[in-house]
Amino acid sequence: MIDLGSSPSPGPSPGPVSSGDPGLQLERTVLAWRRTAAAFVVAAAGASRFLLPHLGGWIFLAAVASAMTVVIVAAAALRRRLPPSAAPAVLNSARPPGTWLAAVALATAAGGLSVALAALAGSH
Amino acid sequence: MKRGASAPHSGGPTSPGASTRWPRRVFSQGSDPDPRFSLANERTFLAWIRTSLALFAAGVALEAVNLPIVPGLRRAAAIVLILLGAAAPAQAWFGWVRTELALRRGRGLPPPMMAVPVGAGLMLVGVLVLLGLVL
Numbered sequence: 001m002i003d004l005g006s007s008p009s010p011g012p013s014p015g016p017v018s019s020g021d022p023g024l025q026l027e028r029t030v031l032a033w034r035r036t037a038a039a040f041v042v043a044a045a046g047a048s049r050f051l052l053p054h055l056g057g058w059i060f061l062a063a064v065a066s067a068m069t070v071v072i073v074a075a076a077a078l079r080r081r082l083p084p085s086a087a088p089a090v091l092n093s094a095r096p097p098g099t100w101l102a103a104v105a106l107a108t109a110a111g112g113l114s115v116a117l118a119a120l121a122g123s124h
Numbered sequence: 125m126k127r128g129a130s131a132p133h134s135g136g137p138t139s140p141g142a143s144t145r146w147p148r149r150v151f152s153q154g155s156d157p158d159p160r161f162s163l164a165n166e167r168t169f170l171a172w173i174r175t176s177l178a179l180f181a182a183g184v185a186l187e188a189v190n191l192p193i194v195p196g197l198r199r200a201a202a203i204v205l206i207l208l209g210a211a212a213p214a215q216a217w218f219g220w221v222r223t224e225l226a227l228r229r230g231r232g233l234p235p236p237m238m239a240v241p242v243g244a245g246l247m248l249v250g251v252l253v254l255l256g257l258v259l
Contacts (some may be wrong), residue, residue: 025159
């Protein structure tokens with residue numbers, strides 16, 4: 001992740017910068033996707049750490065749902081990537097992945113709700 | 125931000141393939157905004173997704189970890205957190221759609237609908253947990 005900082009060349013030289021954008025919008029968006037995906041991995045690991053000892057029907061469903069959520073978010077995160085540094089300015093590639101955003105929103109709601117309901121059902 | 129002031133609209137007013145992008149009710153309207161604004165909109169979406177994750181995690185943790193809180197109040201706080209966590213992805217998606225539409229039409233940006241409910245709900249959770257600890 002550290003090599004991200006090297007792709008936009010510092011200074012005003014309009015070299016093969018990833019976007020030519022001093023705001024580094026594309027880089028920030030890529031990093032936002034990555035930390036979102038990392039947060040989901042951590043959350044799923046924590047949920048399985050706490051809930052899997054009480055393995056039951058609900059918990060199994062919740063585990064499957066949260067695993068699918070992690071996969072969907074990771075796949076969506078992998079779609080947003082930096083252009084190769086040799087490419088010319090293509091901020092044009094900011095094509096909004098509408099379907100992926102909808103999938104991520106749905107997966108978050110489904111995975112979170114299933115884990116939450118399992119936790120509510122498990123602790124009386 | 126000076127929307128549409130300096131940066132040229134990449135790909136012209138209506139980029140090719142605009143009609144094939146989903147959701148069509150967004151991309152059939154207006155013209156492509158500065159890509160930086162779309163990227164910022166996407167990051168706002170992701171921030172709401174992470175907010176949802178944090179709210180769910182807090183609700184589940186409240187139930188899964190044994191805390192010296194009155195069970196009824198603890199459960200009520202967990203349910204409020206889980207409801208907020210379920211509402212946040214809806215805000216993420218519909219907020220993204222509404223903002224993208226506003227950007228494409230060059231209108232003012234919509235306010236975040238869920239900001240006040242999430243704030244009020246978190247305050248309620250704080251009060252419930254505090255009461256549960258004291259009582």
